[in-house]
Amino acid sequence: MGREEDDKAERETDCVVPWMRTPVDVSNVENWALETLPCLNPKLKKALEKMGISSLFPVQVAVWHETIGPGGFERDLCVNSPTGSGKTLSYALPIVQSLASRAVRCLRALVVLPTRDLALQVKEVFDAIAPAVGLTVGSAVGQSSIAGEISQLIKTPKLDAGICYDPEDISQNLESAVDILVATPGRLMDHINNTKGFTLEHLRYLVVDETDRLLREAYQSWLPTVLKLTQTSDNGLFPSSSPFVPSTFGSLQTVRRQSVERGFKGKPYPRLAKMVLSATLTKDPSKLIQLDLHHPLFMTTGESRYRLPEKLECLRLICETELKPVYLVALLKSWEGEKSIIFTSSVESTRRLCKLLNFFGDSKIRAKEYSGGLNQSVRSKELKAFRKGDIQVLVASDALTRGMDVKGVTNVINYDMPPFAKTFIHRAGRTARAGQAGKCYTILSDHEVRRFSKLLKKVGSGSCPIYSIPPATFDAVRATYEPALEKLQESVESEAPRKRRQALKHNPRTGNYKTKRSKTTSEQA
CATH class of the missing domain: 3.40.50.300 (P-loop containing nucleotide triphosphate hydrolases)
Incomplete structure (x- = not known):
């Protein structure tokens, strides 16, 4: 659909x-x-x-x-x-x-x-x-x-040895x-x-x-x-008129x-x-x-179809689109290794954002990818490491939204705004589980604020205050942003020939592949 x-x-x-x-x-x-x-x-x-x-x-x-x-x-x-x-x-x-x-x-x-x-x-x-x-x-x-x-x-x-049995x-x-x-x-x-x-x-x-x-x-x-x-x-055993x-x-x-x-x-x-x-x-x-x-x-539970966990606190950050990664890293640095899940809108965004986070070089932010682009054994391995605490940050597509239970997840971050109310419900529900407290942050560009407010009304969230990053923390992260972005760009360019070969391989009839206008690396991240 x-x-x-x-x-x-x-x-x-x-x-x-x-x-x-x-x-x-x-x-x-x-x-x-x-x-x-x-x-x-x-x-x-x-x-x-x-x-x-x-x-x-x-x-x-x-x-x-x-x-x-x-x-x-x-x-x-x-x-x-x-x-x-x-x-x-x-x-x-x-x-x-x-x-x-x-x-x-x-x-x-x-x-x-x-x-x-x-x-x-x-x-x-x-x-x-x-x-x-x-x-x-x-x-x-x-x-x-x-x-x-x-x-x-x-x-x-x-079967008894030495006896011939009919397969049927x-x-x-x-x-x-x-x-x-x-x-x-x-x-x-x-x-x-x-x-x-x-x-x-x-x-x-x-x-x-x-x-x-x-x-x-x-x-x-x-x-x-x-x-x-x-x-x-016997479909008539229980008549509808039964009292x-x-x-x-x-x-x-x-x-x-x-x-x-x-x-x-x-x-x-x-x-x-x-x-x-x-x-x-x-x-x-x-x-x-x-x-x-x-x-x-x-x-x-209650009259509304949508309901958030009782002890969940919702917060939002409003920023310029090109600086979203800076705000994200500033958030992660302030939590001193707390378990956090970051949700993006696609498999490709998940992969690139995960790489970018690791290129920042902060030892306290160890990020791994979890998406439908990985095979089952890799996903299970990353999820197991996250549960054990060997990984502090999991960057995920919506493959992780439904039902997955990981103890000790303190924070959920919507890096990309969820498209629907039920997506927000399932993402936010990875924290504040089983009566525990948790926080859900949503990073928004200016043009997304109004649409997000409508989404909050659907999910019945009466309060979602604006969260501010301390200026000193923000400036420190921004100074390391450009080098990290350059490393990501180099990584993307090095992957291009391999992906082109895969595209050619998967389209043997035409011998070519279609490309769309690429976004800037910061937009993709």
Whole structure:
């Protein structure tokens, strides 16, 4: 989807499905200590404590009540909650708890996410709690070869030596080696189409995380394929006229249905329960209908679609366009090595800005690039170093905006102004996570100030004061700017022949390549 379509989609908020007009307000729920959480498996409680968790956040408590509590997974859940509020554990914990009592190993829970890094991060959460109750978690993200994934996902029956087996008999006896699968849509489709023994016929739970992005892009029609493979023939089991009654559980009101039959008539498995989540959940009926939700319950924090983390402080710097790098370095120097993420508008801008920062020669500013222009192994390596603190600054494209959780990120900087309100929400949400404090700075040129003010109104930020760099700090950085810029220019020129050769290689029909008028190096940085 292009920017014009995306912007139009953001503006279309008047047409809302009826069930979204009466949400459960999660902001009215308080943290609950693990000791007071009803029905929590003691083994899961110990696993959570090993993770350093002693209580659950409001969204986690609310989802627990609607799944393991009186809600009993009777309705599909749509969760719109700020970044850093704990959405991953909110679905991981009840799914693991509900599967713990089943002895047969088969694929019963599927979690789909838009990117590899996010999928691997979510798998780490499941890995921390699922083994405690004997469950196995697998991943299908394309990080390793598909053959390697198949060996982890599918269990081959033991064969006696010296006996000749029919390959068809072997394939019919293949079994799932995992109870829970965390996947990206492309690799999921690879396994659905090509992997013998891979089946969704026993699936009980489907989680669609970062829903708005997964619905915006087709990803090989993964969603209709999954729903078709898990459909049942009895679609009239729950008539729309079934009465609903409110019940109160702690501080949260839940909505339950009287006399609900949990399973399908004549079917060995209950219905496919769905949970969809995002910090910027779409309200577009044409998109939500694709999910085929069952009496959905909308859970959100407040009335606004967009909500920033509670302890986030927003600040802005206004400067001349050509001096943006100077303001940026002056900011970084003042923080004495605090973990910071800098967001740019493109892969190329990310690469050049990262190089420029390192050309300043300040030992306190060690910057690395994180963007879609790098392969998965390099991105994972840089992210691991950033998490450990070996790198203080990560210069990122919007590949890092959604869901990625890095502890200890104190500052987020919008080097390039975010184009949309939801982009700002996801970028800012890399700090001030899990109840911690954080700051989000946006560097603006004069002509961007008005547009940024409109964006702030959309995200509900009532305050974004101007931040001023001390003159002495600014002057000291500016003195080193020209030498750094010259080094960047030399680097860019040295790369040009290589890129030209790559362009020629990738266009064998024409034997040429197209170029646009280049911006100045400072503009590109």
